[in-house]
Amino acid sequence: MELIGNIFLILGLFFIVLGTYAVNRFRNFYTRILIASKVDTVGFLFVILGLIAKSGASFFSAKLMVILFFYLITNPISSHSILHSAYHNGFRIKKEESK
């Protein structure tokens, strides 16, 4: 169980590092929001599942599950509202200029 938790933690960290790298690499807002917040979702999921696997069946992991549940409900709504706000203010989709 400890080993599974460690593997999940490292996998999640891998996703988060890639997501943060992508946010600073892309030059266009739309590709940025597509990659960044999404890769981050997978990373968050892996990290919290790893922590649940490490702490076993206890109140600690029950609370972590509450956090995960809230996050899975609220995260799509917040990224949707950012995108909706950008799209309706006439921020058009541009081509990603190649460097």
Place this chain on the structure above:
Amino acid sequence: MLKNERTSFGQSLPRHLGQFSLLFVLWIVLFERLDGFVVWTGIFASISVVLFTNRYLLRGKYPDYYSVSFSFILRYGAVLLKEIFFAGFSVLPKIFSRNVDAEIVLYTTKLTNPLLVNVLANSITLTPGTVTVEKNKSQLKILTFANAEKTAEDIIPSNLERLLLEYEQTKHTKTGG
């Protein structure tokens, strides 16, 4: 829509029990212990919250619109988690490729129930690589990576939509249309 049609207490008892157990489990998890004080205050607080909410805050026949069965949530959550994992791996090569563009795709689902369309839109946002921009009845505007080979049907997580369609049909037959 907001007519004050109140169902009798006996009819709404199973629904109240579901809400009560959800709140009670949340109360115990937040307190981190299981003794007499926590259990009795939890029962009291949960019952009063359920009764107050149903009596004063919610009007109309909301359970017909906003009820989803518990077994369906479990099944849907399992499929959703699997979908998120695989979609996450499929986004990875995009990070290192050079010319990545975004575009907007229109997609019309066969779902008609507003709640289930919303669930589908949120699931699309949650799976990596796609974000829902706008929803108008059954039509969704989806932001995704520009890719000439893929059609709109490939982008949608199709087994999630199939699950929702099945559930919508059972819901219709149960409530009689």
Place this chain on the structure above:
Amino acid sequence: MFHYINEAVLVVIVLLMISAVYRTLAGPTYWDRLLGANLLSTKIIMAIALYALITEQIYFLDVAILYGLLGFLSTILIARFIERKGDV
């Protein structure tokens, strides 16, 4: 080999937070800044959860729950505020 893995992951997440803060400060448009703030709040939740596991204090998780809810609310409010050009 895996003795200090929690601490190592915590350190890396804190380093990544600097990058999210950079995106918040430098982003050319408002929405880039909002996206950076959203990423920062996600990373803070993860860091608090890891810190709670390292120190074995459960009550830090309450802080994490509160932080998640507040971050969600502030993101939605600011996005609506910008969308309606100053009218919530």
